[in-house]
Amino acid sequence: MSEPAYPDIYRAADTRYTGTDEHPAVPYRRSGVSGLKLPAITLGLWHNFGSDRPLQNQREILRRAFDRGVTHFDLANNYGPVPGAAEENFGRIMASDFRPYRDELLISSKAGWYMQDGPYGFGGSRKYLVASCDASLKRMGLDYVDIFYHHRPDPETPVEETVAALDHIVRSGRALYVGISSYSPELTRQAQAIAKDLGTPLLIHQPSYSMFNRWIEDELLATCADQGMGVIAFSALAQGLLTDRYLNGVPEDSRLGRHNMDTGFLTDDTLLAIRALNDIAAGRGQTLAQMAIAWVLRRPEVTSALIGASSVEQLDDSLDALKNLDFTDTELTEIDRYAVDRGINQWAKATDSTR
Numbered sequence: 001m002s003e004p005a006y007p008d009i010y011r012a013a014d015t016r017y018t019g020t021d022e023h024p025a026v027p028y029r030r031s032g033v034s035g036l037k038l039p040a041i042t043l044g045l046w047h048n049f050g051s052d053r054p055l056q057n058q059r060e061i062l063r064r065a066f067d068r069g070v071t072h073f074d075l076a077n078n079y080g081p082v083p084g085a086a087e088e089n090f091g092r093i094m095a096s097d098f099r100p101y102r103d104e105l106l107i108s109s110k111a112g113w114y115m116q117d118g119p120y121g122f123g124g125s126r127k128y129l130v131a132s133c134d135a136s137l138k139r140m141g142l143d144y145v146d147i148f149y150h151h152r153p154d155p156e157t158p159v160e161e162t163v164a165a166l167d168h169i170v171r172s173g174r175a176l177y178v179g180i181s182s183y184s185p186e187l188t189r190q191a192q193a194i195a196k197d198l199g200t201p202l203l204i205h206q207p208s209y210s211m212f213n214r215w216i217e218d219e220l221l222a223t224c225a226d227q228g229m230g231v232i233a234f235s236a237l238a239q240g241l242l243t244d245r246y247l248n249g250v251p252e253d254s255r256l257g258r259h260n261m262d263t264g265f266l267t268d269d270t271l272l273a274i275r276a277l278n279d280i281a282a283g284r285g286q287t288l289a290q291m292a293i294a295w296v297l298r299r300p301e302v303t304s305a306l307i308g309a310s311s312v313e314q315l316d317d318s319l320d321a322l323k324n325l326d327f328t329d330t331e332l333t334e335i336d337r338y339a340v341d342r343g344i345n346q347w348a349k350a351t352d353s354t355r
């Protein structure tokens, strides 16, 4: 067996909060009206951290992220494959590498989407949420998560029950803060009203948002600002469409090539838009991934851009978005020609299910 390319004992980079000549420091932004700051870019473990990926690659990506100041890792009960595998793998790396840094890390998990068969493996019931939170903590080897989310609205469970379950999760010490994901503006207001009554810190909303999926601009961003909630925008790279990944065909090892994304998302028209946006990014001296992240962060309501990465190189590239977060009006107008909804919001049904 070949030797691993990483040292056995991990010591986080001394420059993780200062940056280096080569790489800027990650800014931290306050989540709504709260005491909690998030890195402007967060790493998510939905894909690339399951049982289908080498643990060594996962470890290198996580180490690199923290070495560059990414203090926030976002997980969920069902991330895999198989469901639970990402939390288990993260738990392994937590134990081997990050244990001394627990207080420097913001770790989140969620429940709400399908986790297991039977009546208690999906939805927003107290029964599902509390048990799932316990199972997540066990898999990750943690005493608590920093943020626990309800992962998607559930039209069959009263929102009062769901928010009371989140309140219980905080009061019992399982989580420090709670959040909601893919909730509509109306349901967000309702959930926050209940949370305020209970005195629970519901301080963040996690919706999808990218140049190809702009639904939150209509009302949700203003709602969150109004409710004192931060926004962590997921799939800021449109699952890789807003990168150089598909400029010259579909690589076998890509999310599309591995059949982990709807093939219908990459239409001819979308490819033309990707190419045009890639040219605009080049004009700014950025890669398309970097411009896509900067574009999400241009909105003051957005606390953090939540991205994935299948390699250290991708992560490094994406984090260098921080070198140029500013846009001219002319650039924004030019981007708007191509940054239109392209039918890739696969979470819209869940959002609309309670409307």
Ligand code: NAP
Pocket: 043, 044, 045, 046, 047, 048, 074, 075, 151, 181, 182, 206, 234, 235, 236, 237, 238, 239, 240, 241, 243, 244, 245, 253, 254, 255, 256, 289, 290, 306, 307, 308, 309, 310, 313, 314, 315, 317, 318, 347
């Ligand atoms: P994304 O950042 O839109 O897509 C990540 C993919 O883009 C990577 O796997 C990689 O694709 C490609 N990529 C990343 N950086 C690149 C670069 N610099 N150059 C070229 N390609 C690059 O995010 P996502 O993985 O869809 O989602 C991010 C996180 O959001 C998840 O891990 C999860 O934490 C969260 N999320 C939450 C929900 C929810 O319901 N709350 C739903 C979805 C996601 P390849 O794999 O092809 O290399």
